[in-house]
Every structure is written in structure tokens, then in C-alpha cells.
Amino acid sequence: MSMFGTNDEERTDLTKEESRYVRARSRKLLGSLIDPIKTRIYFAIFLGVISTALRVAGPALIALGIDWALPKAILRQYNELWIVVITYLSAALATSILTYLFLMLTARLAQQMLFDLRNRMFVHTQKLSVEFHERYTAGRVIARQTSDLESIAELLSGGLNELVIGGLFMTFTAIALFLLDPTSFLILFGALLPLGILTRWFQVRTNRGYRKQRVASSRLIQYFVETMTGIRAVKAFRKEKRNEEHFGGLVEDYRKHNAHLIQLFGIYDPGLIMIGNVTVAAILLSGGYRVLDGSLGIGVLTAAILYARRFFDPMEEIAIFYNSYQSAASALEKISGVLEEEPSVPEPTNPVSFESARGEVGFQGVEFKYSTGPVILKKFDLKIPAGQTIALVGTTGAGKSTLAKLIARFYDPSQGSVKLDGTDLREISNKDLRREVVMVTQEAYLFSGTVIENIQLGRPGATIDEVIAAAKAVGAHQFISKLPEGYETDVNKRGGRVSAGQRQLISFARAFLANPAVLILDEATSSLDIPSERMVQAGLKSLLAGRTAVIIAHRLSTVSIADRVLVMEHGEIIEDDSPSKLAAGTGKFAKLYQAWKDSLVQ
Amino acid sequence: MQNSETGTVRVLWRLVPYAKKALPRIFLGVFAAIAAHLFALAIPQLLQGLVNSLVEGGLEALLPAVGFILLLGLLEAFFVLLRRWLVLTPGTHVEASMRNALYEKLQDLPVAFHDRWPSGQLLSRAVSDLSLIRRWLSFGFVLFTANLITIIVGLVILFTFNFWLGLIFFVATIPIWVAGFLFEGKYNVVARLSQDQSGDLATRVEEAVHGVRVLKSFGRGAFAASQFSSQATELRSTEMKKAKAVANIWLYLIMIPELAIGLSMLAGIWLVAEGEMSVGTLVAFFATAMVLRWPTESLGFLLSFTLEARTATERFFEVIDSENKIVDPVAPQVVSEPKGLLEFNNVRFQFPDVQSADGELLRGVNLRVEPGQSVALIGLTGCGKTTLTALSTRLYDVTGGSITIDGVDTRDLRREELRTLIAMAFEDATLFSSSVRENILLGNPTATEEDLKQAIEIAQAQFAYDLPNGLDTTIGEEGLSLSGGQRQRIALARAVAAKPKILVLDDPLSALDVDTEAMVEDALRHVLKDTTALIVAHRPSTVMLADKVALLQDGTITAFGTHQELLKSSEHYRYVITSLDIEQKEREVNL
The missing domain is CATH 1.20.1560.10 (ABC transporter type 1, transmembrane domain)
Structure with a gap:
């Protein structure tokens, strides 16, 4: 560790x-x-x-x-x-x-x-x-x-x-x-002292200066980018004047730090020249006397002067090097x-061989808490038979997402175990686990590249026909075909204009293509408009057929397709039955259901 | 390449208005640079006499000569100091004023401009281009001028020493200039390519980090890593091209002058042996060549530096010269006692980057929102609802028809006044890096504490009180990150706190959970009682907030009335808003 x-x-x-x-x-x-x-x-x-x-x-x-x-x-x-x-x-x-x-x-x-x-x-x-x-x-x-x-x-x-x-x-x-x-060498050696002092001074100052300049420049960049990306809000709320004042301050700040840095170079550089020239003069003086008394050749004196002049050339680079170092x-x-x-969440060293899963999920005495925070699940037990579709219902913080993340092994429980077909998830190799268990989240992240590439992420190497079939199955085909370049549209380029709901549809297709035994949908339909959601409802049926599914949704419309509803509160399951029975009862779900129906039927 | 000399001068000439104040000092800087070089050139002249007198054994010349050389050396250092001091401050001021001008212009340019220009493009103009221009003004321009003069003077001196030696030096400098110039051009191309590629690689990193849950969920970490690796390989080979260009130029920069010195030595010693030249002159020649070495080597670089500065200047003016069509009117009108009547009269709109003839998004929208009335705008995704809301505050201008407030065309109002009358909340809530308080009071900085509290309550944003520093907690890019729902509520509070006559809300509750949504709706009802409002909605519950509903379809309003009326009269409306409802009822039979 x-x-x-x-x-x-x-x-x-x-x-x-x-x-x-x-x-x-x-x-x-x-x-x-x-x-x-x-x-x-x-x-x-x-x-x-x-x-x-x-x-x-x-x-x-x-x-x-x-x-x-x-x-x-x-x-x-x-x-x-x-x-x-x-x-x-x-x-x-x-x-x-x-x-x-x-x-x-x-x-x-x-x-x-x-x-x-x-x-x-x-x-x-x-x-x-x-x-x-x-x-x-x-x-x-x-x-x-x-x-x-x-x-x-x-x-x-x-x-x-x-x-x-x-x-x-x-x-x-x-x-x-x-x-x-050797005499000229000694003179040069003597020049090392002022050179060292000057260089040390320069390094310490520039190091500090660069740090300040970097801070100032990153502030400036940050503010600039924020203005440009938020230009609509800037205009709508008339922030221009205030921005100009603030930005002007940042510009001035940056200018000052920059000027200070250049100033340091402005002193160091002539300083080097001065030390070099004085050294040359000193060598010339001592050499001159020795040439006159015959102990030194003119050529040697010339070489000594050339050497002394060139000696200082690399200094500036070396001094700057210290900063980048x-x-x-x-x-x-x-x-x-x-x-x-x-x-x-480490890979097992000796994974249990895992060919293909039926999709039975089990929680046994699971306890879980995030590194900083209260215990979310305590002694939690649950069995989801293979092929069943489960809907998780409950307020924010009831532990629904935690449950989902544990099944997808984004986290490991602190006690107890989560099992797939009776095997502890910790004993299944990452490759096998990811093939069998897939989670689709609300954010529906798309990577830059075409729609095809994004769907193919579910199964690299899938043919275009398979991609299209997946898109059709989840009801995404219609809007994709209407994109400027259809399936070849680059999703992050401007003009691609893929909405949040459409992103979710694409990530459904991705999951469909991956064809896992266990599918977890965490708020995966939250951004769909009603016609799209209706399409997904139809698509969901084909998506969920023949596999275990765990669905978390705020909107109860999704719940109705579940075989079984779990109502959670404070990390515990308080109601567990089929949607129709729960709706007909008097529990929490029945109340939620009634409220939701009221919001629809006007 | 069409960069003829006159073209470059003309482009750079455009910097004059910005650099006006700095120019006198910059020109003085040129003189200081020339002076420093001339003092450096004078040293070998003295050396010549000194060596000759040493050869003859004259002691009396030594001390004064060395003293003089020392003085010249000190003068050289002083004038370098002077040059740096002269050009330093004005250069940074020019940079700062250009940066402010660019920022001001960018803020003024319409949203359509920003749609076209990614912020990265604008940023490189505001940061690296301007700093390049500054460096060119205070160093590039100064040294280019000064070095050119120094080289000419130096060559004349060399030729006076000896014609043949001068010729060798002169011939050797030409390939150096050419190589330096070519190098810089070639280097810039690969450098830009490497910049692009490392940008792409950074994007890859960002995506892999932001999308780490997706990659994990599908077990595609290794797949992403292999894609990353192949891109990193590309970058590596570009970097090697860059390194090769650098190594090449060094090859020439070392080889050519050294060969020239070797040949000069041959010629020089022979000339001295023949009695054509003194030893002192030979020594002085080597010393002079040494002084001229750097100015000569740098000339090629400086020339292409100048061309780069030209490109940077062009890029700067590309933005500054952009025409802004959404400007304040010459003779602005005023809505003296605003009542809040918002009318769309036969409004048409087409995005400027859409070229096709039938690319019109809005084809004659007619809508009248009475003072105090609230209207929900309904339609399929992509039908132009958001665009219509953006037109109301002139984030875009209509391409046909007009929008009026209390009968006054929005184009006849000053933009500031228009945007005081109308406050907006966007679907993707933009928050700025400042405190929660400042974010909420953005549209109404002088609001009272009471107003603030009220706005927070209406938007159900009380969570803000529990943030680490309460309402003074910094949020946005640089601060605490909030969830989508939290951001939306802050943005809604902002729109409410502005206390506008007209409120425009673009699906303001989409990221809220059902309970919170219900609470916000309850609170909003009070505000909407006496505020004109246009609300883009997706869910029936949001529709309920409004007095009337307008259905946007195929670029026009095809139905207008209450929710109940439209349910009865419009099939498309039922399709858009109630399909689930119907399906639900069917399913209920089975429950």
C-alpha cells in the first residue's frame, strides 16, 4: 500500500x-x-x-x-x-x-x-x-x-x-x-564569483517571477474562456462592462509580472556582457605584459581572448534551465x-473462469460506505433472479445509485459480498465482468468521433449493420438518420447538435450492442422529451428481454415495465413487490404513483 | 504564399495605432542596440593596434589601450541595459491594450460569431498571438533593424581589414541567412502540427477521464489506451521531425561559420606571411568575426519572426475587423413605462451557417404574450424553441419580421435596456467563477438582501446556504462544482432576482427531480402572476405553470390556447405532450 x-x-x-x-x-x-x-x-x-x-x-x-x-x-x-x-x-x-x-x-x-x-x-x-x-x-x-x-x-x-x-x-x-x-585561466576563474552571485540572484528571482506570471496567466485564460463559453449569459445579463473591468485588472496584473520578468533578463544579460568584457580586458592586460617579456605567444593571447569571450555564451540558457528543471x-x-x-477495486490474481453468465445477482450481508461519509448500506441482502427486471424507487440519498455501482463493481463492499451467478465479483476478471455487467448512466458520455464509433464502443469490431440494428432496437435510428451525415456525423463537432436526450439514446444503443447478461440503467432516460421517451419505452422492451435489469428512474413511467419494484429508504428496502400490487396497496409507492398520475392527467 | 514585402509592412503598419505611445521609446531602443553593437565592434579595432604594438615591443601603448577596451566593453553592457530598459515597458503596455481591445470586441460580437469560433481559437489570439506581437515589437523589430545595420558596418570593417577575408565572411553569411529563414518556416509548420496533435491527445485524455465510468462500465480501458497510444505515436514522430529541423539548423549554424573561420585562417596567415597584412589585423579579424557571428546567425530567424508577427497581427485583426450587425440603434427609443407586452410579428430566422434555400428554422412566427401573461412554448426537440427565446433579447437577430416590446421594435432599443427588460434562464445553466451571491445578482447587482433571499426561495436553491461558505462560496469553473439540478436552480434564481418585466425560461427545470420540480413550480406561480413570461417546456407539469400554450411546429405557431383546449384540438400537441399519458392509461388496464 x-x-x-x-x-x-x-x-x-x-x-x-x-x-x-x-x-x-x-x-x-x-x-x-x-x-x-x-x-x-x-x-x-x-x-x-x-x-x-x-x-x-x-x-x-x-x-x-x-x-x-x-x-x-x-x-x-x-x-x-x-x-x-x-x-x-x-x-x-x-x-x-x-x-x-x-x-x-x-x-x-x-x-x-x-x-x-x-x-x-x-x-x-x-x-x-x-x-x-x-x-x-x-x-x-x-x-x-x-x-x-x-x-x-x-x-x-x-x-x-x-x-x-x-x-x-x-x-x-x-x-x-x-x-x-594557466594565468588567463586563473583570471577567468576569478570571474566565476561575480558570475555565480549574479546567476544565483537571477535564478531565485526568475523562479519566483515565473511562478507569479503563470498564476496570473492562468487566471487570465480562465476568465477569458469562461466569458467566451458563457457569452449568452454574459449578454443576457449585461455583464460586459463588469467583465471588462475585471479582465482589465487581470491583464494589468499579468503585464506587471511579465514586465518584471523581462526586467530581470534585462539586468542579467548586460550583467553577463559586463563580466565577460571585464574578464577579456583583464586577460588582455596580463597577457600583454607577458607577450612583451616574451613568455607568451600572440596566438595564445588571441585564443585566450576568444575563449574568455565565448565562455559566457551558454550562461543565459543554463540559468533558465534551472526554472524548467x-x-x-x-x-x-x-x-x-x-x-x-x-x-x-483490484483485479483478482486468480480469477474464477467465467464463460457466460445467466445473470443472477445476489447481495449477502453487504455493508458499504464511501470513504468519507456515513454508512449507506448495512447488512443488505437481496436476490435478483436471472432475467428479472427490477425498478429501484426512492428519494435522493436512499442508496439506489450505490446499489447500482456495487453491482457494476465500481466499488467493493466493506463487508459481505456481491455475487454474479453465485460467484463473488471480486473473483471475476475485469474482462469477464465487463462483458456480463454493463451500466448506463444519466450523463451518457459521448466521445468525439462518429455516431458509429460511439455505438461501437459497446462492442469494438461490430459491423455497421449491427450498429444500425442496435440503434433501431432502442429507437435511436430515426433521429440518427436525420443528422447531417447520418451515422457518420461527428457528435462533438459544431453542427452535430446532438441533444442530451439523443445522447442517451446513443448510449442505449451502445449497451444493446454490448449485449450483457446484467444491465443497469441509472437515470438513463432523464433527459428524453416525451416522444423520444415513448420510443425508448418500446426499445426498452427489446433491450431488457432475456437479461437481468436494474432500473433507477425518477419518472415512474419507466417503472411500469419492471417485473418487480424495490422501494428504498435510508439504505433499506421498505417495499418489494410487483408494480401493480404495490400501486394498488397503501404504501409509499402507491402514494408516489398517485402523485405521478395526477401530474399527468389534467 | 502572398507575403510580399510590402504586404508584410502594410499589415504590421496596422499596429501603429496601438503602439503609438510606445514608438518613440522603441526607436530609441533601436539606437541603443546599434550603439551597443558598435561599441562591441570597436573593441577589435583597438585590439588590432594593440597587438601590432605588442609585436613591436611597445609597452607604453598597453595600458591606455586596455583601459579603452575596458571602457568600450562597459559601454556595450550599458547600452544593452539601456535598450532593454527602453523597450520593456512600452511593449507590455501595447500588449495589454491590444488584449483589452480584443476582449471588448469579442464581448460585443454577436452569439452567431461565437457559434462559429471555438473559444480555443479566440484564446490563442488573445494570449500567444499578442505576446508574440509584443516580443516582436520590443525585440524582433529592434534587433532586426539594429543587427542589419551592425552587419553592414561590420562587413565594411572586415573589408577594410582585408578584401579577401571580408569576402570569405560575406559569402559564408548568405547560406546562414537562407538556412535560418527556411528553418523557421519549416519549423513553424511542424510546430503547429505538433501543437494540434498534442491538443488532440489532450482531448483524448480529457475524454477518457470524463468518460471513465463509461469506459469502465464497458471494460474498454484497454481499447481506449490503444487508441491513445497510436495517437501518442503520431505525436512522437512529429516531435522527431521538429527535433530534426532543429538539429539541421544547428548543423549549418556550427559548420558554416567554423568552415569560414578555417578558410580565413588559411588566407589570413598566408596574407600575413606575404606581408600583405599585420598580425594585429588578423587577430582583430577573428575578434570582429566573433562579434558579428550572433547578429549574422540571428538575421534569418528575425526575418521569419517578422513574418510570424505579421500572421499574428492578421489573426488579431480578423477578429477586430469582424462586422457586428447586432448593435445599438443610432436613435434609440425608450420604453418609458414598460408594461411587458411581448409580440413576435411574422418572425423568420435562418442560422447564418445554414446555406440551403429551405434551411429556415422559423418561418413566420406570430405570437402575442400579453402583459403579465405566461405562455408555454411546446414543440419537438430541434423545432426552434430555444432559438425563438434567444431572438427575444437579440442574442441573434431575426432574418425576417420583428419582435416588439410594448410596441417598440427590439432593434430600436439599446441592447442594455432590452436585456434589463428581459431576463433569461438557459437550459444549460452557465455559472461564472464567483460567489453564489454574485451569480444570482448578476442581472441586478444592486438588489437587496431581501430580494436575494426571495429569489433563492423561489428557485428552491436553499442548498446554497449549506455550502462551505454559504452564499459566498465560489462556484463555477474555478470553484465548487454543483450538480446539474443545483446549477439550474441558481440560474433560475438569477433570472428571478433580475426582476424583469419579461421572463424567458428555456426548460429551466429539466434537471430537477420530481419533488424539487413541484416545489419550484409552486413558488414560480407567484412570480408569474404579474410577470410576462415565455417558458419552453417539455413536461406537462411545466406547462401547467403557464396561462396559455403555444405549439411550435414546422417553424410556425400552429396552435395557441389553454392546455385543455389544445389537448382537444391539436393532434400534434397530444403527440408531443401526452403520448405517455395515453400509453399509461392503456397499461393501467393491465395493472
């Missing part, structure tokens, strides 16, 4: 031990991503080292040219010159080609790791239970898989390269200078937290 999982995410007061744990966790994740590509990473580093070393060799070769080849050339001996020049040109060619290879290889590796992480996250979040999704909320699951992955991508495919190349470049430059002229590290921590979560 995880020590933290996602629980630590919002906390800022982690103890030392805890944050060590979190860091170790994300290191472990990183390690598991790196492991399969380890050798190639070593090779990439090798390429980087060689190509940078060759690039740094340039000024040294120039020095060689001036101090060694030039005197000979004056004597009309050109061999040395050719050697130096050809070496220089070969080094130039080699370094550019090796850099190319280095960049390509690191990009491939970075993409491989990202791809791996993306897939892992997707598969894992799909595996996690409904309980997790309800607790963690959709927005955060999505953020982990989009913006957090994005910041890791940014680091891997941009920053890390710059850091490796830049770091190597500075190291080799320093080494070259040291070999060429930080945001990627915190993203990785959060992602590793999600990956550490384990499904609270």
Missing part, C-alpha cells in the same frame, strides 16, 4: 523524511524510464563530449596557426599551415556532424521516455477505481496528464540538451584555457504520486 500516493500533493509542510520519500519515489520513476535506454544515453553523452571538445579546440588551433604555422609560412614553409587548417576544417565538420547526431539521439531518447510515461499514466489512470476519480477530480487527473507532462517534455526536449552542451562547453573551454595559459521535478513528483496509487 502506498505511503502517500496523491495525498501529499496539496501539502507544503512535508517533514524531511516525507519529502525524502517523495523525492525517492520520483527518482525511482525516473530510473524506471531511463533503465531500458541506458546504453543509448551513455552513447549520447559520449557524442556530446566529443563534439563539444572538438568545437572548443577551434581557438587553440588558431593559436597554433599564429604561433607555429605563421613563422614557418613567413619562411615559405606551408606544410604546418596546411596541417593546422585541415585539422581545423576537419574538426569543424566533425563537431557539426556529431552535434547533429547528438541532438537527434537525445531527442529520440527524450521522446521515448515521454511516450513511455504518457502511456503509463493513461493506462494507470484508467485502471484506478471510480473511487479515486471521484476523490481526485477529473481536473487534476487531466492536469497530471497534460500540463505536468508538458513541463517534463519541455525539460527533456529542450532544457536538458542546452544544459549538457552548455555545461560541457564551459568545462572544456576552461580546461583549454588552463592548458593553453524545478517545474519538471515537481511535476514528476505529482505524477509519481498518481502512479503509486493502487486501484481500490
Whole structure:
């Protein structure tokens, strides 16, 4: 079991031990991503080292040219010159080609790791239970898989390269200078102190600045999107002026943070130039004296100046790298937290083999409560024979949906067991269970894609004829054929204009195609208008024929097709009989039924 | 591509009104940038003399020369600082003012415009395009101008050092410019593709998360994962194309200058050996080439940056130039003492994106809602009920006929006045990220506490008191998420709290359960007693709220009367509203 999982995410007061744990966790994740590509990473580093070393060799070769080849050339001996020049040109060619290879290889590796992480996250979040999704909320699951992955991508495919190349470049430059002229190296070394102070200052400030800027920009984006998606309400309630004021404030806020950031760059950049120029002047001064007393060649001095000037080039990139490193590290921590979560409804390790179900559902001594909240079901027993259609009736909070979710194994009971054909659901493999038990909910979620694709979700690989047959069976065919492109209509594109009721019809067709032994309909007809509902009533008969069904509905019109009605209150069944008998009695159902009839017959 | 130079200049010229205040400082920034570059270029000049005197063994020249070089170096840094300081603030102000202008325009544009433009498209204009324009103004434009001048000056210097060395450098720069320019164009194409693809991938993630119950219920997690994986593979290969473009440009950026330096070395040392040139000049040449390296490399990028800025500007003006046909009248009329008579006179409507000749949704709707009367609007899904309600407050404009309030055409009223007279509740209740209180008082910010309480009661939204911070709880996108029924009740309370003369309710109770619906209906009756109301309804119980019923069929009102009258007279009405009823009665025989 995880020590933290996602629980630590919002906390800022982690103890030392805890944050060590979190860091170790994300290191472990990183390690598991790196492991399969380890050798190639070593090779990439090798390429980087060689190509940078060759690039740094340039000024040294120039020095060689001036101090060694030039005197000979004056004597009309050109061999040395050719050697130096050809070496220089070969080094130039080699370094550019090796850099190319280095960049390509690191990009491939970075993409491989990202791809791996993306897939892992997707598969894992799909595996996690409904309980997790309800607790963690959709927005955060999505953020982990989009913006957090994005910041890791940014680091891997941009920053890390710059850091490796830049770091190597500075190291080799320093080494070259040291070999060429230790005195100049010492001067450069002395420049590291102001450079370090300036860079540290820059990093701390920009890190803070970026964080503020991100907050400001996401506020701005949020407000903008909310205005545009709610434009009807904005106009209808004359919110424009107020919006402009508020948005103007957000824009100004963002501007200030942005300006502050640019200002930091505006100081850092000339600061680097200044340190570089002072260093060059100092090297020139000390070198000049030594040239005069003959202890230093002009060429070496030239190379030293070139080295010193180039030494500072990668600094800005390296300083920025720190920021992207930080945001990627915190993203990785959060992602590793999600990956550490384990499904609270786990797959059985040794599933009972399950060929095809008759559809008998049983509750035995079931007790259930949501992680935070009161007990919903207590010692609950129920037997639904195969093929029976059950209607669940009761007020909100009576436990109807909980019952449905337990049958679909979205949750496991805390005590007792839920059984299908006498087998505990916890012992049936996910694949078998989902084939036999299907739940259709009120939200009737449609995925982007055509109507066909959406219905096919019930049984991937179903032919178009089968899809159409399913749609006809549930009464969805008529409206689908009237859509702009019929079954090929993209449901989420504008112009598709699929209403809530039509969505529900499509999800009925989906369930029909899946052909499960047990079907659960949780408020699945709530949004239908009356003519559509009438169509569904007819369709329902074919949908429910030959299978066990549990129907939850506010509107009693649906109830009449049930074989048996269960009236629930506070997690208990208070009435249990056929609809006609209950309606004729004096219980709660009879009252509800009368009220409903009154609302219809005017 | 039709982006001829003049075209680009003309497009970017349109930024002038927004950038007017900033321009003086931006131009000063150009001068500061040129100055900084010139100081950097001057250093090698001094170096030349210094090295030559070192070769000759003159000590006295050393100190002043180094001092001078140091001074030039400090001046360079100072002018870079000055340039940054000059262009910084004005740039962000231009960006902010353009952003506000865009937002203002978008809010003013009619709903039909927003139907056509997904909010993501608008967002990228408001955020990334404008920030690109800002960066171009304060960096792209400044550096492009300054670097161009620097390169010209630098080339002249190189040629004065030595013709052949200058020529080598000059020839080498051309492929760099070309490569930089081509790269940027190619890179932008793949970058945009990768943006689209990662957007698609994000959509896939969102759907899989929002639809996780469906995927679980059907056991399609693995199926979704394989679809995701194949899309992720596509993205990966696009990212590799991007990386390849980057690696390619680096190949040229490293190779060409290095080759040029190698060749210069060959030529330079030979020239020095021949006595055609001094050692000092050779050293100065290398130093100058080093200074010119970055401005040269950047020119290609900056040029295509300019083209990008042009595209961003075009995209910005695409919105700003959009014509708004739903505007306030030139000579607005006023309904001085509104009574609330709402009339639809032969109203016709066709969605602008529907082209076909028989695409008219409303074909002559005539409906008169007397002051204080409430009318239920009934019809099949998709028959235009919602559209008709949207026409009443000019969210769309009629394409034929007219809508009048107390005899005044709605197009002759200021929009603000019209929308004060009419308050709406939509089926998909839109709530904004603010407190419950602010959401309810949206249409009437100065309402009293008593009004608020009353509106909450009527909409049966008392649950709001029990939220974590009561009425001050933040809801909407950024806040607490509410159930569909709760949202609807808040939206209904909002419409009621606006205390309008005319209330337009688009199926306002669809997401409520039966008990709550009954309670809301009871409470609403009081409000409807003296408010004109048009109510879109699906259920008989909602119909009961209204005094009269209007049946919308095939784009016209085909029946008007009380519920009972229509039950008797209209077959279509019976089909739409009572089919279950009848079926129910049949079944009752069996019960």
C-alpha cells in the first residue's frame, strides 16, 4: 500500500523524511524510464563530449596557426599551415556532424521516455477505481496528464540538451584555457564569483517571477474562456462592462509580472556582457605584459581572448534551465504520486473462469460506505433472479445509485459480498465482468468521433449493420438518420447538435450492442422529451428481454415495465413487490404513483 | 504564399495605432542596440593596434589601450541595459491594450460569431498571438533593424581589414541567412502540427477521464489506451521531425561559420606571411568575426519572426475587423413605462451557417404574450424553441419580421435596456467563477438582501446556504462544482432576482427531480402572476405553470390556447405532450 500516493500533493509542510520519500519515489520513476535506454544515453553523452571538445579546440588551433604555422609560412614553409587548417576544417565538420547526431539521439531518447510515461499514466489512470476519480477530480487527473507532462517534455526536449552542451562547453573551454595559459585561466576563474552571485540572484528571482506570471496567466485564460463559453449569459445579463473591468485588472496584473520578468533578463544579460568584457580586458592586460617579456605567444593571447569571450555564451540558457528543471521535478513528483496509487477495486490474481453468465445477482450481508461519509448500506441482502427486471424507487440519498455501482463493481463492499451467478465479483476478471455487467448512466458520455464509433464502443469490431440494428432496437435510428451525415456525423463537432436526450439514446444503443447478461440503467432516460421517451419505452422492451435489469428512474413511467419494484429508504428496502400490487396497496409507492398520475392527467 | 514585402509592412503598419505611445521609446531602443553593437565592434579595432604594438615591443601603448577596451566593453553592457530598459515597458503596455481591445470586441460580437469560433481559437489570439506581437515589437523589430545595420558596418570593417577575408565572411553569411529563414518556416509548420496533435491527445485524455465510468462500465480501458497510444505515436514522430529541423539548423549554424573561420585562417596567415597584412589585423579579424557571428546567425530567424508577427497581427485583426450587425440603434427609443407586452410579428430566422434555400428554422412566427401573461412554448426537440427565446433579447437577430416590446421594435432599443427588460434562464445553466451571491445578482447587482433571499426561495436553491461558505462560496469553473439540478436552480434564481418585466425560461427545470420540480413550480406561480413570461417546456407539469400554450411546429405557431383546449384540438400537441399519458392509461388496464 502506498505511503502517500496523491495525498501529499496539496501539502507544503512535508517533514524531511516525507519529502525524502517523495523525492525517492520520483527518482525511482525516473530510473524506471531511463533503465531500458541506458546504453543509448551513455552513447549520447559520449557524442556530446566529443563534439563539444572538438568545437572548443577551434581557438587553440588558431593559436597554433599564429604561433607555429605563421613563422614557418613567413619562411615559405606551408606544410604546418596546411596541417593546422585541415585539422581545423576537419574538426569543424566533425563537431557539426556529431552535434547533429547528438541532438537527434537525445531527442529520440527524450521522446521515448515521454511516450513511455504518457502511456503509463493513461493506462494507470484508467485502471484506478471510480473511487479515486471521484476523490481526485477529473481536473487534476487531466492536469497530471497534460500540463505536468508538458513541463517534463519541455525539460527533456529542450532544457536538458542546452544544459549538457552548455555545461560541457564551459568545462572544456576552461580546461583549454588552463592548458593553453594557466594565468588567463586563473583570471577567468576569478570571474566565476561575480558570475555565480549574479546567476544565483537571477535564478531565485526568475523562479519566483515565473511562478507569479503563470498564476496570473492562468487566471487570465480562465476568465477569458469562461466569458467566451458563457457569452449568452454574459449578454443576457449585461455583464460586459463588469467583465471588462475585471479582465482589465487581470491583464494589468499579468503585464506587471511579465514586465518584471523581462526586467530581470534585462539586468542579467548586460550583467553577463559586463563580466565577460571585464574578464577579456583583464586577460588582455596580463597577457600583454607577458607577450612583451616574451613568455607568451600572440596566438595564445588571441585564443585566450576568444575563449574568455565565448565562455559566457551558454550562461543565459543554463540559468533558465534551472526554472524548467524545478517545474519538471515537481511535476514528476505529482505524477509519481498518481502512479503509486493502487486501484481500490483490484483485479483478482486468480480469477474464477467465467464463460457466460445467466445473470443472477445476489447481495449477502453487504455493508458499504464511501470513504468519507456515513454508512449507506448495512447488512443488505437481496436476490435478483436471472432475467428479472427490477425498478429501484426512492428519494435522493436512499442508496439506489450505490446499489447500482456495487453491482457494476465500481466499488467493493466493506463487508459481505456481491455475487454474479453465485460467484463473488471480486473473483471475476475485469474482462469477464465487463462483458456480463454493463451500466448506463444519466450523463451518457459521448466521445468525439462518429455516431458509429460511439455505438461501437459497446462492442469494438461490430459491423455497421449491427450498429444500425442496435440503434433501431432502442429507437435511436430515426433521429440518427436525420443528422447531417447520418451515422457518420461527428457528435462533438459544431453542427452535430446532438441533444442530451439523443445522447442517451446513443448510449442505449451502445449497451444493446454490448449485449450483457446484467444491465443497469441509472437515470438513463432523464433527459428524453416525451416522444423520444415513448420510443425508448418500446426499445426498452427489446433491450431488457432475456437479461437481468436494474432500473433507477425518477419518472415512474419507466417503472411500469419492471417485473418487480424495490422501494428504498435510508439504505433499506421498505417495499418489494410487483408494480401493480404495490400501486394498488397503501404504501409509499402507491402514494408516489398517485402523485405521478395526477401530474399527468389534467 | 502572398507575403510580399510590402504586404508584410502594410499589415504590421496596422499596429501603429496601438503602439503609438510606445514608438518613440522603441526607436530609441533601436539606437541603443546599434550603439551597443558598435561599441562591441570597436573593441577589435583597438585590439588590432594593440597587438601590432605588442609585436613591436611597445609597452607604453598597453595600458591606455586596455583601459579603452575596458571602457568600450562597459559601454556595450550599458547600452544593452539601456535598450532593454527602453523597450520593456512600452511593449507590455501595447500588449495589454491590444488584449483589452480584443476582449471588448469579442464581448460585443454577436452569439452567431461565437457559434462559429471555438473559444480555443479566440484564446490563442488573445494570449500567444499578442505576446508574440509584443516580443516582436520590443525585440524582433529592434534587433532586426539594429543587427542589419551592425552587419553592414561590420562587413565594411572586415573589408577594410582585408578584401579577401571580408569576402570569405560575406559569402559564408548568405547560406546562414537562407538556412535560418527556411528553418523557421519549416519549423513553424511542424510546430503547429505538433501543437494540434498534442491538443488532440489532450482531448483524448480529457475524454477518457470524463468518460471513465463509461469506459469502465464497458471494460474498454484497454481499447481506449490503444487508441491513445497510436495517437501518442503520431505525436512522437512529429516531435522527431521538429527535433530534426532543429538539429539541421544547428548543423549549418556550427559548420558554416567554423568552415569560414578555417578558410580565413588559411588566407589570413598566408596574407600575413606575404606581408600583405599585420598580425594585429588578423587577430582583430577573428575578434570582429566573433562579434558579428550572433547578429549574422540571428538575421534569418528575425526575418521569419517578422513574418510570424505579421500572421499574428492578421489573426488579431480578423477578429477586430469582424462586422457586428447586432448593435445599438443610432436613435434609440425608450420604453418609458414598460408594461411587458411581448409580440413576435411574422418572425423568420435562418442560422447564418445554414446555406440551403429551405434551411429556415422559423418561418413566420406570430405570437402575442400579453402583459403579465405566461405562455408555454411546446414543440419537438430541434423545432426552434430555444432559438425563438434567444431572438427575444437579440442574442441573434431575426432574418425576417420583428419582435416588439410594448410596441417598440427590439432593434430600436439599446441592447442594455432590452436585456434589463428581459431576463433569461438557459437550459444549460452557465455559472461564472464567483460567489453564489454574485451569480444570482448578476442581472441586478444592486438588489437587496431581501430580494436575494426571495429569489433563492423561489428557485428552491436553499442548498446554497449549506455550502462551505454559504452564499459566498465560489462556484463555477474555478470553484465548487454543483450538480446539474443545483446549477439550474441558481440560474433560475438569477433570472428571478433580475426582476424583469419579461421572463424567458428555456426548460429551466429539466434537471430537477420530481419533488424539487413541484416545489419550484409552486413558488414560480407567484412570480408569474404579474410577470410576462415565455417558458419552453417539455413536461406537462411545466406547462401547467403557464396561462396559455403555444405549439411550435414546422417553424410556425400552429396552435395557441389553454392546455385543455389544445389537448382537444391539436393532434400534434397530444403527440408531443401526452403520448405517455395515453400509453399509461392503456397499461393501467393491465395493472
